[in-house]
């Protein structure tokens with residue numbers, strides 16, 4: 001049942017080239033520069049004129065929401081707010097009939113996310129779901145939605161469900177941009193052609209497994225760990241930190257790299273591993289100065305870099321390479337080595353990877 005892997009989590013990490021391919025099947029037409037999302041087709045016209053999108057979710061799904069915010073704002077130019085479902089529902093939020101709420105949930109059963117949807121629905125908003133479990137409670141109460149089709153996820157820590165959520169949100173961002181006319185057809189051809197190759201690039205990113213395992217040996221006894229990223233690398237940092245804390249029980253925090261100097265820098269010393277998303281994109285130079293700040297305080301830097309990088313390699317203690325890609329697809333690739341890092345550290349610490357203490361696969365109580 002684990003297909004030769006020691007744990008479901010590892011099997012699910014390795015399934016990602018396939019699960020993402022499944023998620024895109026029949027939805028992208030790279031040569032024509034077209035995205036088709038049957039599940040929200042009825043709302044195609046409404047999407048031309050919406051003022052605001054509110055994304056509600058919990059945990060890892062909330063991190064996917066942050067990536068979605070970045071992509072929808074970038075390509076469809078629609079303002080997006082990303083809310084923890086539990087905070088949103090108790091805050092008397094301002095919601096109107098003009099709003100579109102996107103609820104993201106792997107299980108489709110999360111109590112807070114359900115309650116947030118019910119409230120927004122009562123106030124007249126249009127509700128879209130991004131769920132993995134077909135026919136679960138959330139997809140039944142939404143107006144429309146797009147399934148992630150990642151297949152059953154058994155490991156409690158979300159891995160392939162997260163990358164499938166990010167893939168669906170990427171498709172939604174492109175779909176909305178296409179409806180609104182905020183993206184040219186030629187740009188869409190270019191992006192979809194690249195997206196079509198992302199499963200192959202994930203396959204390459206998985207080849208970092210041996211180096212990640214070796215790095216894990218060095219850091220298995222750490223008590224704390226900081227994850228830093230900028231732009232869409234920031235939600236990746238948050239997700240890397242959550243994975244590490246939930247399965248290895250090491251205290252970890254994700255931060256926007258530039259926020260480090262506003263507090264967390266005080267924690268940095270030779271005992272503190274700092275994982276930095278330092279791939280070649282618009283914030284590359286800025287991230288390099290953040291790495292220098294860490295090194296100046298004797299922090300140990302583990303950097304996720306673009307294949308062939310030379311600059312970061314001069315400074316970081318350890319580098320993990322991932323294939324080059326447009327910034328839009330960075331989260332899908334940079335997440336892979338972080339999943340592997342948390343997995344190997346947890347295994348080395350003797351933790352129950354697939355069933356971490358105190359956690360449940362679906363949180364149906366608030």
Ligand code: F6R
Nearest residue numbers: 059060061105106107110157158
């Ligand atoms: C983390 C994890 C949780 C879930 C959260 C929301 O690995 O699995 O943080 O992401 O409980 O669950 P869903 O997506 O089912 O609503």
